[in-house]
Amino acid sequence: MSTPHPSPEVPEALFADPERESRWRARFSAARVSLPDWALDAPHASLYVSNAGGVWELYAWDRARDSHRQVTDRPNGTVHGTLSPDGEWIWWFDDTDGDEFGTWVREPFAGGAAAAPAIPDVPAGYPAGLEIGHELCAVGVSTDDGSALYAHRDGRTRRFYASEHDADVAALSRDERLLAIGHAEHGDSRHPALRILATADDAVVAEKWDGEGRGLAALSFSPRKGDPRLLVQHERRDREELLIWDVEADTETELHIDLPGELAGDWYPDGEALLIAQFDQGRSRLHRYEPATATLTALDTAPGWIGSAGVRPDGTVEYSWSNAAEPPLVRSREPGGDDRVLITPPGERAPGSRPVTDVYVDGPGGRVHALVSTPEAARGEPLPTVFLLHGGPHAADEDRFSAYRAVWLDAGFAVVEVNYRGSTGYGSSWRDAIEGRPGLTELEDVAAVHDWALTSGLTDADRCVVAGASWGGYLTLLALGTQPGRWSAGVAGVPVADYVAAYDDEMEQLRAFDRALFGGSPSDVPEVYETCSPITYVDAVSAPVLVLAGDNDPRCPIRQIENYLDRLAARGAEYAFYRYDAGHGSLVVAETITQVAIEMSFAARAVGLA
Structure with missing residues (x-):
């Protein structure tokens, strides 16, 4: 029998001032659109994602007629879609309530017919790349058994590649003669190799691997028919750069x-x-x-x-x-x-917010870059502060608009975003510095920036919140257990909480990622998983903690979160748990607003803000 966990308060409003209340909600509910994609040989046919209907869904835009129509309409939204090169078909990935496991379906760009399986004899799985040509389609599928790649031509489908390791369909040449795939047959999915296959007979045309710790990514073939040049991203000089590879001549030109x-x-x-x-x-x-x-x-x-x-x-x-x-x-x-x-x-366009400023702090692994923003009413006194830790871990916080950052500012918090070791954009060594010791390494950088925030006078030491989602949620729980003296509260969305149980239940693509990051599986390096798992330190958590999780999340599955919560409950810790019917986050605007209101209310009470 599962342990009942306390639910958080769901406030009707965050602010007594109607204008402030309306402003923060409008930032989330205002209609937004993604950059439209377009069909290769019918560029009037475009596809984009929008929340205009209250859920993030796919929309078709016929530029010739300047007409728009909503394509998908599913309870938990749809964001993965593309167009056939002739502009006749829209393909989109059909999963169940955000679980990311499913199949590609297609429907006419003009509408008028229901979506149907695009390639019926490709089995369901997690997506591992898709390339659509006029005559050939290639699709990748990942399951617990590994990766399988399929080609469909002339009404027939064949599996042309299978491996226990990660692999994906990466790029198709303009004349559809050549197909690039990425693979991790060398055992490291974080630094993949490339293989070029002839689509006529699956013969290997060329191979490229830059060696241990150096990944390659096939970005796109030349748009000219008959041109075998492939644009490739590499990291031979400790950062992501570009080269052009003539895959038939097997010659390359690095772009300096x-x-x-x-x-x-x-x-x-x-x-x-x-x-x-x-x-x-x-x-x-x-x-x-x-x-x-x-x-x-x-x-x-x-x-x-x-x-x-x-x-x-x-x-x-x-x-x-x-x-x-x-x-x-x-x-x-x-x-x-x-x-x-x-x-x-x-x-109406979403209301604006406050700018960020750059801060550079010396950390144990080098200079740490952080982005800092303060409320409009700040007058120089130490402020309640939230450290928003990004997910990934291979991602970064940027000078981009965030409705989530903005609501913390509206509530009176200073906001600090740390591009800790593991973040992208600062070179390969910085990104890979967390290998073998994930979580704890990032938190050393967070601690360095936290120390700066205190000594600079930005932050009130008694009112510090740590928050994040996904990898950021993992770091939040780990911070609460390993740095209990720094934090007044924690907000962890869709986190890894018990890493061994998470490994058992997560999608295979993430197991492969974890093996590359930790140095093996939990049976290979049990001490690393134990040392880097939040549940190891759960008894040291002293601050109130809010956890939010989706029932169908394949990345940070629900069982391992419940394990952590059960431990909190057993020791009578102060915590709350919000559980919702979706996957790794919600695409429903109203649900997002509810979750943000819960988070803000919880954090504000913890630091004594009205």
């Missing part, structure tokens, strides 16, 4: 682009230039690069964060942009330099 930070890219439609995305110190910028002449040209965009970008057939660059103070926009930059808003969702 003189920009700080890390780089990603995609082709311009003529195959003569690349759109370069530069990620540096929590900001991003766009550039045009011409490999033949090594010419680099900055595309002027406002300072902030560019979430995604692409080049239209006429050379127009479309991109999504925001910064901490200004809500997201989808913009269009024409070749001549004119820049305008591309698509405006219905209703």
